[in-house]
Amino acid sequence: MRNILTIARKELKTYFTSPIAYIVLAIGGVIFGFFFYSALAFFVQRGMEMEMYGRGMPMNVNEYVVRPLLLNLSVISLFLVPMITMRLYAEEKRSGTIELLLTSPVRDLELVLGKLLAAFLLFGGILLVALINLSLLFFFGNADWKPLLAGLLGLALLGTAFLSLGMLLSTFTSNQIVAGSLTFGLFLMLWVADWVSSYSGTTVGQVASYISVTTHIENFAKGVIDLRDVVYYLSVIFLGVFLTHRSLESLRWRS
């Protein structure tokens, strides 16, 4: 446990002494801020229109602002996660510091979990920046916090699942660009996988939509915590960690 924290601390320090953390947080903040502004502006305009014409039902902030924003946030993390994970192992392999880690009395699993923890905390920073924006809805509106919490839980799960896959791909190469591109490509594929379901047979369609990360975040964004979705993300996380662990082991046998 102590080793996990040591590794995580070192990784976090690296994120924050290099520009990576600031760039990721800044990009995340600016883009989310833009989405937030647009969603809110649209909501306010619609609200005024309704008041003018005096018809329609009262609009729900969660449905019109929070829910699309949470979905947007999952798209943003699709772009940002590769930036976070691509260096995790590739950099260590390039600079030779992997030799220090692998000859230290640290279990491979501790190393993997430490790195994942650090990456998760940085990702949590992005969620936090988003939350600062969203908290305005509580000050000036009457948003409901429960669906938001469910959504954030979903995003944390989605983020960790992405991070663990990105981390896995980073063990395959000593080139960060390669690791980053592979990660991004994989995420994009997972993203669009459920498109197949609209025109292929039921079985293939069902499998595709189950594999796709999009379908699972939608429930969370609505505020629904479905066990199926939780299991999906947890199994992806487990798979990522497990395969990273294996890949580290094979690193020794291959090199």
Added chain:
Amino acid sequence: MIQVEGLSKRYGRTLAVDNITFGAGRGEILGFLGPNGAGKTTTMRVLTCFLPPTSGTARVAGYDVLDQPLEVKRRIGYLPELPPLYPEMRVAEYLAFVGRIKGVLKQKLAARVSDVIETCALKEVRTTLLGRLSRGYRQRVGLAQAIIHEPQILVLDEPTAGLDPKQIIETRGLIKSLGGDHTIILSSHILSEVQATCQRVIIINAGRLVAVDTPENLTARLQGHATVYLQAEGPAEQVRDKLERVAGVVAVKPHGPPDGRPAFEIEVAKGRDVRAELARAVVHGGWPLLELRTMGLSLEEIFLQLTREEQEASPVEDTPQGKEKEAAQ
């Protein structure tokens, strides 16, 4: 402390290390000598549990590298060929990190960090970013990280590579001073270095063990005769004539280009010191004696000779296996 038996390591189709057996006792400084690509780094990586052996066993402090890697890693300090530094960390911060992952206790960590900073003379760069350090300092930080958890065994891969002469001498001094209570294995392709620091030398070439012995014994083993270098001022032919007549001299060969001051390599029968007689002979002839010294075979020559023998009649079976086992115990 270290027992390696029948160790082989294969990378795909190439055999990097071929059936190597050696050992090292407590407090011993063992030199690993060989040209680039001979398998030194591979052997060290197996010892440090970075790579698993293809066949054979390696035991460090009684623990097998495959069965109990954590125990082995706890007891080994390792300086890879390229010091494993994080460029964005500061020296003291880096050493504290390494201390932590190497399992130094929290209470002792600060003391250990300042200890190794003291030992490796890093005081003035304590807070410098590792990425900004010069080659010499990087190497020293590398050494500091290897000893931070007070390991019983140190594995140093080319510890003086890329250093300037002053730093090389300092580093050698440092290694020697560590030798007392650490077992040290260091590799090098520079032979004088191994000669200067190590008690025992392992010569390795193309993955095979060529010889294991003390530097002195290696020299003696290969030299049938002692060689004396002599330079005098006088007519070359007459001086040579006179020298050949000294009792105990086997052969006299001219050394280098004759520039009016003839120089000779004189082969002397083993076990005899005829320097006095040689000097007397020259002075007796009325020629000023300019220089007289015994020539040892440098490890360079030994190395070339051994590897040449190896190629001519491989495999050489005269590696003193019995001796190693004694040393290992």
